[in-house]
Every structure is written in C-alpha cells, then in structure tokens.
Amino acid sequence: MSKAFAFINDKRVRDVFYQAALLIGLVALLVYFIRNASQNMVQAGIASGFDFLWRTSGIEVPFVLTNYTQSDNILALFWAGVANTMLVTVIALVLSTALGFLIGIARLSSIWLVQAIAGAYVEFVRNIPLLFFVLFWYFGVIAALPAPRESLSVFGVAFLNNRGLTIPLPDAGANFKVAFVAIAISCLLHWLFLRWARRRKEATGQDAPVLRVGLVLLLLVPVLALAWATLATRWDIPVLRGFNYRGGFVVIPEFVALLAALVTYTAGFIAEIVRGGIQSVPHGQIEASSALGLKPGQTLRLVTIPQALRVMTPPMTNQYLNVLKNSSFGAAIAYPDVVSLFMGSALNNTGQAIEIIAMTLAVYLVIGLAVSAFMNWYNARIALVTR
C-alpha cells in the first residue's frame, strides 16, 4: 500500500470514521421515520403542533385535585393527570417505606417465626406481577366490599364500601394552614437548634438536651397544632342518604386499589434493601463502638444507621423511581393518572400521538432526573470520605 493511504491504519482516524458512520446512520434512520410519520399524519388529516392543548377537553374526570372541569382546555387535563400521578406516588412512597422497613427488620428478628413470616411475604410478593396485584385489589377485594348501606365504618367518620372510601372533609382549610405554618417553623427551629448544639459541643464539649428539645419541636408541636386545627374546624362528616353517602370526600375505589397494590408490592422490595443494608454493617463495627463506651442507642444512631443508609441509598432511589413509574399501572383500572387521562383519553379524542406521547414521557423523565440529581447530591453528602 502506498504511503498516501497509510492514514487509514491510524487508530484515531478510524475511531472518528466509525463514530461518524454510526451517527450518520442513526440520523438517516431518524429522518426516514420522521418523513414517514409526517406523510402518514398528512394522510390522516392531523395537523402537528401543540395548538390542540388549548382546545376544550370535554373529558369528565372522576377524581381531580386541581380545579379542572370538563369545560377546561386539554392542558388543564394534563395537569390534573400529573397531580393524580403525584398524589398516588407520594402516598405510596411513604406507606411502602414504612411497611418495607418493618418487614425488612422483621426478617432480621431473633424470633424464628417472625423471620419466617417476613421471608414468606417477600418471596410471595416479589414473584408475582404488579398488574396482578392491581387487578386483584380492584376486582377481587374492593369489588367484594359491601354496598354503601353496609359500609365498613372507621370510627363512624370514614366509610369503606365498594364505591370507594368516603372520608370527612374540613369545611374551611384556614386552621390547617396555620397549623402547617407552625409545624414548618418548629422544624426550622429544630434544625437551627441542632446546628447550635453541634457547634457548642465541638467548641466546649458540653452536651445539649437534644432529645428533649427534639421531642418537643418535632413531635409535641405538630401533634398539638394538628389537634387544635382538627378540633377548631367544622367537619363535613359523610352521612348515609338513600343508597349512598352525602358529604365528605369520596376517594375513588381505583385510587384505593392502586395504592394498596403499590404499597404491598413495593414493600417486598424495600424490605430486601433494608435487610441488605443492615446486614452489610460488619459486626466488628458494633463491637468496636461498644468497646469505645457507646450506649446501644448511640451505636444504632451513630454507627449502624449511617453505614446502612450509605448502602441503602442507591437501591432505594431506584425503588422510589419505580414507584413513580409503576403508578402508571393505574391505567389498567382507569385510575385517572397522566397516562390514562392524557395518553388514553386525550389521545383518543385528538389523535395527536407524537405530541401527547412526548409530553407524557417528559413528565416521568423530568421527575426522574430531578429525583436522581437530589439523591446523587444526598449520596455524595453521606458517602465515605476517602483520599
């Protein structure tokens, strides 16, 4: 081969060539798809663009948190769906974390039967599809609940029946706003107090009454504030009139079923993460801390939990994002989340497939990226500091 062509044996030249070829190939494929799509859309008489968002939606939604009504535009429908997705996700996160921790710790119990039951639960839940649980709770459990007349009463104020869960609603929210402001202020005070206590301890070695102040600021103040708000507010308590309950707020059965399915399913996965996290702390750590004179409570708080958390954070992030994504399983039982309202109903009415799919996926990607960014920041904060 002549010298002029020697450059084709240069690795750098080849690398650039391969990458350019791959990129050109992908772009060509994309252009081909987009051309087909635009031709097909012209044939079907669909105008592309986001103008459809300002059309009147006309879709009735059985469960809204926003002020959406049928006569609002499609953009409002989109936000109503996002709000419903967020509602079920956040509540499912809290409940499944609590249940998951409970089961995960039970798997490490020193009592054999407790361990066995927790283990059986985890093995049962992890090997069955989530959609199965959603359908089972909806068509198997909620549908089998009694009719409103024979509702299961929860202390005479909330009622569970096959049309959902009817809960009391405050007539006015003003007192609760005051209570939440008070709780926020006491949390801030607690944070400031902890900072002051740590600085003083580092400077003078004196202990501050952290536990007692914490109990007052984080437990007593919120409980008192909420109790005051509850008692000072007039409640609209549901009452049986004819065949159904009047008053209060009806949590639709789809929400109850989806929430129950998400919590029971996710708890099995969180339990395994918790167990793995606690087991990853070497026994020597606990022995060493008791040799240093730490009390069992201090050992747990200062040695075991920080190290277990470090192991648990990345898989927990994944699990939390899974809950967000799995909340879309509600579409199978027509829970009005963003997938079922926007990708289902709105798409059927308008036919704007590409725009609607892009917006729906963007919801999940944006929230996912935000959560990942936050967890990465948190993870970096609690990570082991090495060289």
Place this chain on the structure above:
Amino acid sequence: MSAASALPTSWRERLFGSPTITVVTLLLAALIAWIAVPIIRWALIDATWSGQTRNDCTGTGACWVFIKARFGQFMYGFYPIEERWRPNLAGILFALSGAAIVFAPKRLKLGLGLAALVILPPLGIWLLGGGFGLRAVETREWGGLMLTVFISIYASLIAIPLGILLALGRQSELKVVKLIAVLFIEFWRGVPIIAVIFLASLLLPLIMPAGIGVDRLARAVIGLGFCIAAYMAEAVRGGLQALPKGQREAATALGLSYWKATWFIILPQALRISLPAITNEFIALVKNTTLVLVVSILDLLGIAQASLADPNWVGMNMEAYVFSGGIYWLICFALSRWSRSMETKRGR
C-alpha cells in the same frame, strides 16, 4: 447484627427458646391459623372439584370446575383447538434444544447455541402463525400462558443482544458511541413500561411507510424488547465492570482486534458474572408481559381477567386470580431460585 445467621439450630430453641419467644410464637401461630384455616377450607375442603357447569358448584368453597372448563383457554387463549399441537410442538422444540445446549459437550455448546438462535425463532413464528402449508392463525387468536411465554422469549431475543451492545457501548472509549448508549439506556429506564407499550402500539405504525402494517403483537414485543434491553444493559455492565482491566489489555497485546477480544475474552467472562442479574431482568420481563393487557392482547392474566366477564361463570374472580397468580408465582420463583443458586455457586 446479622441475626439471621445467629439463630439456634434446634427447633425447640427456635420456637420456644425464651418466655418472650414463646409468647410471640404462640400469638403469631394463632394469627396464622386464624387467616389460613378459612383459606384452606375455601381452596381445598369445601371446594368443588368435579362437574361441568356453574350449577355443579353448590358448596361455599372454590369452584375449580371453572378452571377445568376453561383450562384450554388459560393455556392457549382463543387458539383453534385442532391446531393446539403447534404451540405444544414449538414449546417442546425450544425445551429440547435448551436441554441439548446445556448437556452438550463444551466444544459443541457455542455452535449449537448459535444454530438454535438462528433456526428456532423463525421456526417458532412459523409454527404458531402458520402459512407455508400450515393453516394461518392470526395473532389476535393467540393468548394465555402460551402468549406469556412467547412474548417473554421473543422480547428477550431483542433485549439480550441489544442490551449487550448497549453495555459495550457504555464502556466504549469512543465518545459518540458512549453518549448514544447512555442516552438510549437512560431514556428507556426513565419511562414507565406501560407507556412504552402504548407508545409502540401508536408510533410503530406511524413511522413505517404507508401500507406497511406492523402486527399488533409484534409492536408490543418490540416495545418491551427495547425497554428491557436498557435494563439488560445495566445488568451486563455489572459483569463488564467486574472484569479486571488487564484482560482486555492482555488480549490487545496479543494482537486481538476489539471485536475478537470482546467475543473471545471479555464476553464469556462478563456474561458468566452477570448471568444472575440477567436472569433477574428476565423475571422482571415475565412479570411485565402482563402489561400487554392495556393494548388488549390477552396473555395469561388477560385471559383470566376476560374470563370474569363470562355470564355462564359469574363470580369466579378469586378462582381465576388464584390460578393465574399461582402460575406466575411458580415460574418466577423457580427462575429466582435458579439465579440465586448460580450466585452462591460463584460466591464460593
């Protein structure tokens, strides 16, 4: 802290080792009995096992007659009864070739595996779908457990090779390749699978030239395959990262090209390490096949759900759910046990 290993070995110690343990054990045993006795009565003692119709179920227990009457549908969906030998044959062929590959002598394994990979998938589609001498059976008639297995296998035929390529791309030194792989993986991992199935069923016909239709089932399989590929890529990446850097450096020093080093040195070791993780992703795939329900393809769970609407069999919800859920549990439990045994074998 790892109390799990610190349990006493004798059963008496485990159940009644101390007063506290005894009390808790007795309380929990009472609770279990309280929950389990009605379930066992319903499922076994009071259940009806023989008969033909709804009217034979007079007891208060489960009506297993319903499952017996609809067993064919649970397995094959609406596949024509006289053609059901075809999915059976396809299943036997897949199982036999799987066994042949596992038990073949080592030097034949790779060849046999590649041959099976080339021959079996088209053969399976021909057997199930018909044409070329067999009666054509449209995919809308497929269903039940057969469809669950079909979707799982064919989606992983897309997902595993694509996932391996993506994992290699993510480890690549070529910036553009790496960027494309990362974007692809993070995109598909960030969106819900249910939305992906909607997306595939809406977009695939749209981006194809006019006149070329994509089969409804094929859309769902492609959507699932792409989505699972992103998860597979992360499973394979674990194996790739576990390999010491020296392996590739040594292969390069011996004069092997990138692809030769990858094929002969890197992948055999990396895939063996990540096999448990890949199996776990496969279990997730089996569980996620149920989502094809939203585009009205009736797999095992879909058939169970559809059978609830039969006016001849009103109120069979529990029977249908227990049966279909039990099958999913058995499949996934067996796979996860297998994956765990591989893990412990490697750990030793």
